[in-house]
Amino acid sequence: MSIPGPNKALIFVFITILIDTIGFGIIVPVMPALISQLTGEGVSEAARYGGWLYGLYAVTQFFCAPIIGNASDRFGRRPVLLFAMLALGIDYCVMGFAPTIAWLFIGRFIAGIAGATYAPAYALIADVSPPDKRAQSFGLLGAAFGAGFIIGPSLGGFLGELGPRVPFFAAAGFALTNFLFGFFALPETLAKENRRAFDWKRANPVGTLLQLRRYPSLLSMLVVVFLWQVAHQVLPSTWSYYTMIKFHWTPALIGASMAMTGLVMIVSQGALTRVLIKRFGGERRAAFIGMCAGMTMYLGYGLATHGWMMFVIAILWLLAGLAWPSMNALLSQQIPANAQGELQGGLTSLGSLAAIVSPPVMTQLLAATSTPAFYFPGAPFILAAVLVMCSLMLLSKAARAGH
Numbered sequence: 361m362s363i364p365g366p367n368k369a370l371i372f373v374f375i376t377i378l379i380d381t382i383g384f385g386i387i388v389p390v391m392p393a394l395i396s397q398l399t400g401e402g403v404s405e406a407a408r409y410g411g412w413l414y415g416l417y418a419v420t421q422f423f424c425a426p427i428i429g430n431a432s433d434r435f436g437r438r439p440v441l442l443f444a445m446l447a448l449g450i451d452y453c454v455m456g457f458a459p460t461i462a463w464l465f466i467g468r469f470i471a472g473i474a475g476a477t478y479a480p481a482y483a484l485i486a487d488v489s490p491p492d493k494r495a496q497s498f499g500l501l502g503a504a505f506g507a508g509f510i511i512g513p514s515l516g517g518f519l520g521e522l523g524p525r526v527p528f529f530a531a532a533g534f535a536l537t538n539f540l541f542g543f544f545a546l547p548e549t550l551a552k553e554n555r556r557a558f559d560w561k562r563a564n565p566v567g568t569l570l571q572l573r574r575y576p577s578l579l580s581m582l583v584v585v586f587l588w589q590v591a592h593q594v595l596p597s598t599w600s601y602y603t604m605i606k607f608h609w610t611p612a613l614i615g616a617s618m619a620m621t622g623l624v625m626i627v628s629q630g631a632l633t634r635v636l637i638k639r640f641g642g643e644r645r646a647a648f649i650g651m652c653a654g655m656t657m658y659l660g661y662g663l664a665t666h667g668w669m670m671f672v673i674a675i676l677w678l679l680a681g682l683a684w685p686s687m688n689a690l691l692s693q694q695i696p697a698n699a700q701g702e703l704q705g706g707l708t709s710l711g712s713l714a715a716i717v718s719p720p721v722m723t724q725l726l727a728a729t730s731t732p733a734f735y736f737p738g739a740p741f742i743l744a745a746v747l748v749m750c751s752l753m754l755l756s757k758a759a760r761a762g763h
Contacts, residue, residue: 369488369549370497372542373481376441377504379538383452383531385512385618386519389611392600394524398461404730407601409461411723413468414597418715420472425479425708432480434558437487438548440480445542448474449535456528472712479708482688486703487549491693498685499633506629506681509622517615578691580758582710585687587751588651589711591658591744593718598726598740605730606737607667621674628681636682643686648755650683655748662741 395406395413432440451474455467482498489497516527573579603609603617637646653676660673688707695703722740729739 369484369547370500372546373484374500374504376445376538376542376546377481377501378508379534379541380445380448381505381508382512382515383448383534385509385615385622386516386527386531386534387452387455388596388600388618389513389516389614390520390524390527392604393520393611394458395461395464397524398458398464403601403604404727407598407605407723407727410601411597411720413464414593414719414723415716416465417468417472418712418719420469422709422712422716424473425712426706429479429483429703429706429708430558432483432550433556436548436550436555437480437484438542438546441484441546442539442542444474444480445535445539447471449532449539452528452532452535456525456532482707483703484549486692494689494692496634496637496685498688499629499681501629501685503626503629503631506622506625506627509625510619511622513615513618513622515615517610517612520611520615578694580754581687581691584647584751584755584758585691585707586710586714587747587754588654588683588687589714590718591654591747591751593715594658594722594740594744597719597722601723601726602737602740603667603670605726607670609667613667617670617674620671621677624674624677625681628678629685632678633682633685636679637686640682643690644755646682647686647690648752650680650686651748651752651755653677653679654683655745655752658741658745658748662738662745664738 391410392403392406395401395409396403399406399409401409428440428444447470451467451470454470455464458464458467481501485497485501486494515530519527519530599618600614603614609617636649637643640646640649657673657676657680660676661670664670664673691707692703722743725740725743726737729735730737
């Protein structure tokens with residue numbers, strides 16, 4: 361109780377994102393095996409189902425994130441976060457018991473609702489962080505993601521040896537424990553005088569994004585963010601399938617690779633963000649450097665000829681990890697306090713829109729280029745690199761225009 365309120369909130373959100381990411385990371389190494397078990401198809405065809413499952417999750421989140429973000433501006437961050445945590449625990453139970461592939465789609469629908477957690481979580485960070493410190497605070501959440509991707513995939517790879525369903529029940533346990541922890545420990549960070557009335561015209565993906573048009577300086581950066589997120593979706597949507605197809609990796613090795621990436625993310629966003637953003641002269645230049653590193657990383661993944669190369673290339677996350685917290689900070693600095701939840705809801709919807717488009721395209725491309733007639737499974741990563749290059753060009757244009 362002696363911890364100051366802002367620090368207490370930051371600690372809680374860090375733990376929340378950590379546990380959520382552990383839960384997500386646990387199931388990633390075994391998802392191809394579970395889909396294959398339920399459909400009787402091979403890994404290449406399982407990738408197609410995986411893309412549609414991810415797309416359903418994104419569609420649901422696209423519509424729910426603005427509602428969740430706006431609700432947090434009206435009712436506070438605490439009740440909205442608790443609701444999302446409980447929904448996530450239910451989702452993992454549904455998927456763990458799934459008797460058919462249709463049940464996985466039901467689970468992903470529930471997860472899309474729960475995935476809107478990040479809008480009020482980022483808004484909470486904005487509540488307690490001064491504008492010039494927000495990039496560092498957003499980087500702290502990146503470190504939580506990194507830690508979760510060390511623990512989660514490693515544990516998922518281990519538990520996956522016991523069966524492809526076991527990690528789902530472990531993830532449910534983590535999510536429900538997180539809900540109980542939040543029920544007793546989560547403080548409210550949005551003062552009543554800073555709350556605003558809930559408006560359905562603003563609490564929908566189109567309405568939320570239209571509201572952001574009130575801030576003209578945001579528009580070019582929103583396009584940059586969208587292209588970056590479309591490219592980034594290649595990792596969660598194809599990584600397990602790609603490494604199994606090209607390098608014949610086991611769930612344990614997939615988990616180890618994700619854990620290594622998580623470790624790099626911790627170093628990048630937990631330790632280097634605050635140092636490098638200042639060293640590079642601010643958020644805009646840090647975002648540019650991070651995106652250049654990301655483009656190089658995607659090219660490397662797509663052209664890698666041996667599995668060990670994937671581990672070496674992942675080191676580029678030390679710089680690529682600067683891109684998202686820097687872009688988020690640039691956007692949040694131009695929004696008033698009572699619209700931070702709306703902004704983060706809008707950004708989550710934008711990310712969901714990217715996830716609606718990208719995973720089906722990336723997984724279909726992977727399946728189409730993994731046949732004996734045409735074998736180049738790295739094609740999705742090359743496409744991601746091209747998208748980042750387009751994003752970089754827009755960022756440079758915006759900088760020259762003084763936005």
